[in-house]
Amino acid sequence: MTPRPNTTRFVILGILSTEESASGYDIRQFVALSIGHFWQESFGQIYPELARLDADGLIAPVRERRTAGNRSRKRYQITPHGRVILKSWLQQPAAPSPVRLEYLLKIFFGRAGGLPTTRSHIAGIEKQATERARAFAAIAPELLQDSAADPDLVFALLTLRHGYRTAEARLQWAREAEALLRAFERGGNRGVAAAWKKLPALEAYVDESP
Amino acid sequence: MTPRPNTTRFVILGILSTEESASGYDIRQFVALSIGHFWQESFGQIYPELARLDADGLIAPVRERRTAGNRSRKRYQITPHGRVILKSWLQQPAAPSPVRLEYLLKIFFGRAGGLPTTRSHIAGIEKQATERARAFAAIAPELLQDSAADPDLVFALLTLRHGYRTAEARLQWAREAEALLRAFERGGNRGVAAAWKKLPALEAYVDESP
DNA sequence: TATTCCATGTAATTCGTTACATGATTCT
């Protein structure tokens, strides 16, 4: 059986490629704060993987100069070999990421749940998407100020912008969805068909050249 | 330990709530064709779950009138109890769906991978998003024609539109990402900061009322 | 006749989360 990717490895290597040194706890923090909107890792994944990476020589523990008490805290740094492995992974095309959106499931099966229920799911998405879009919008200026000398700045901005665009798309979708449901309630499938035609034209935009 | 959701159950119940009767194979087909862009199930999940749902009385096997040979094919239909359970699940707010996008990981760690690599990842997304947006755009007219009498039509259109908006957002993002990288190559972080300000303003749109 | 598709199901293995155990440090 061909073994599955084990992406956690590369997340850890990636973080250690930018962070110089980090503990398991640090890595968890980094993931939650910086890439939490498109990736997550739990301690149960991180700690065992750190041990394996160490055993494989891709990372190495760092001598900890203990400030006072013998506080147990293991920091690691990436090895040259680790960098090579990371780079070769980065250069391979990304594997397709399966997406599972439970809220769309609940909307897709909307007839069995009832229209009011469907509406409240959509309203929930709209609210959440609005909050997220605002949050992403607020982060960018901070990042531009605080990380003006950070060589990783562009890449952080790239993923941040992706988060914003995704939130914005959901917000737009939620508004269109509400319009379609109103049309459905008033005019059934024929009403929906009419409302659909009023939505921004699809083909035109996609064909547009950059 | 609080048991985890087991969404496969409700996917099966949902499909049987609209489909009247279906086999494990049919369910797999349905998932792949109708909701594959935001949900997926494998046989290894479906078949055991069908057995459990049967044992719990939420679905029931249907007598199969065999056309000729004794072909083994088990079709199931949802029971009244199954409908009750489905409905109560649908009415609960959707659990947050963890998202994992490997391609963003590769972009986020772009410095370790090199600019050309990052560019090719973005180009890949742009191509894929374009194809998807076009595909979604092509499905809608078909659906409006073929399913004019289908009581589930609106809900299918809703999720279809979500897929389109997502693809479109990625396409827009990819173009912006390319612009940011060009600015970075020419002017480093200061170039990026300048290019960032030229992107469509963030706050304005989100504050807009429907 | 060979290949593809229909069809069901199990086994092996990995992925990933949650809960638990444990203890130090910092803040109120």
Next chain:
DNA sequence: AGAATCATGTAACGAATTACATGGAATA
């Protein structure tokens, strides 16, 4: 003194995929 947070790690369990085994029906 007590609460919150920092910090590491393991155990248990469920989720999910992939591969395998098996065989009929249709089609080229």
